[in-house]
Amino acid sequence: xxxxxxxxxxxxxxxxxxxxxxxxxxxxxxxxxxxxxxxxxxxxxxxxxxxxxxxxxxxxxxxxxxxxxxxxxxxxxxxxxxxxxxxxxxxxxxxxxxxxxxxxxxxxxxxxxx
Amino acid sequence: xxxxxxxxxxxxxxxxxxxxxxxxxxxxxxxxxxxxxxxxxxxxxxxxxxxxxxxxxxxxxxxxxxxxxxxxxxxxxxxxxxxxxxxxxxxxxxxxxxxxxxxxxxxxxxxxx
Numbered sequence: 760x761x762x763x764x765x766x767x768x769x770x771x772x773x774x775x776x777x778x779x780x781x782x783x784x785x786x787x788x789x790x791x792x793x794x795x796x797x798x799x800x801x802x803x804x805x806x807x808x809x810x811x812x813x814x815x816x817x818x819x820x821x822x823x824x825x826x827x828x829x830x831x832x833x834x835x836x837x838x839x840x841x842x843x844x845x846x847x848x849x850x851x852x853x854x855x856x857x858x859x860x861x862x863x864x865x866x867x868x869x870x871x872x873x
Numbered sequence: 874x875x876x877x878x879x880x881x882x883x884x885x886x887x888x889x890x891x892x893x894x895x896x897x898x899x900x901x902x903x904x905x906x907x908x909x910x911x912x913x914x915x916x917x918x919x920x921x922x923x924x925x926x927x928x929x930x931x932x933x934x935x936x937x938x939x940x941x942x943x944x945x946x947x948x949x950x951x952x953x954x955x956x957x958x959x960x961x962x963x964x965x966x967x968x969x970x971x972x973x974x975x976x977x978x979x980x981x982x983x984x985x986x
């Protein structure tokens with residue numbers, strides 16, 4: 760079975776631009792969560808979607824948005840990119856909403872903002 | 874904002890040594906704790922999900938305990954091997970309708986052959 764997939768693997772953008780990151784969960788998983796990880800820190804929670812509804816949001820500005828599609832795949836959108844948005848963006852899927860269920864992480868998208 | 878602390882920040886042990894790390898968190902509104910292992914150039918891998926006070930879980934040479942009343946969890950590795958070298962992350966979920974996973978900064982383990 761395929762694991763969680765993310766695209767693209769790497770991305771270079773300029774300040775002020777917009778970016779869309781994509782995630783496909785494990786088959787049968789209905790929850791997708793997004794995380795931002797910068798060097799030396801643990802992943803920071805951005806969003807959780809379950810059954811196409813937002814079920815959790817971390818402390819990120821409104822420039823960050825996401826959505827989940829009927830096939831449970833998800834997109835993370837970041838507008839007006841800042842240098843500080845450079846990070847590894849991880850997507851994770853789980854069977855149900857965050858809690859007592861294991862999460863399975865994708866390989867991440869490395870975003871560099873210049 | 875939850876404060877999840879992990880100690881030590883990094884650790885070097887010899888092959889064959891046993892070791893343990895700590896994850897501390899606020900005990901109020903606790904819902905679940907996750908442990909992950911993150912090897913370089915790979916995705917974080919789920920080790921354990923724990924919810925009940927007194928929980929003990931084991932997977933091979935790795936085990937974990939949970940104390941929700943005092944707000945800590947221990948991760949133990951028995952007979953460390955070089956392939957155990959990784960960053961070990963714990964993460965907490967608080968109770969409530971809006972669920973989010975708050976990670977600690979991790980413990981970086983290096984097992985020397």
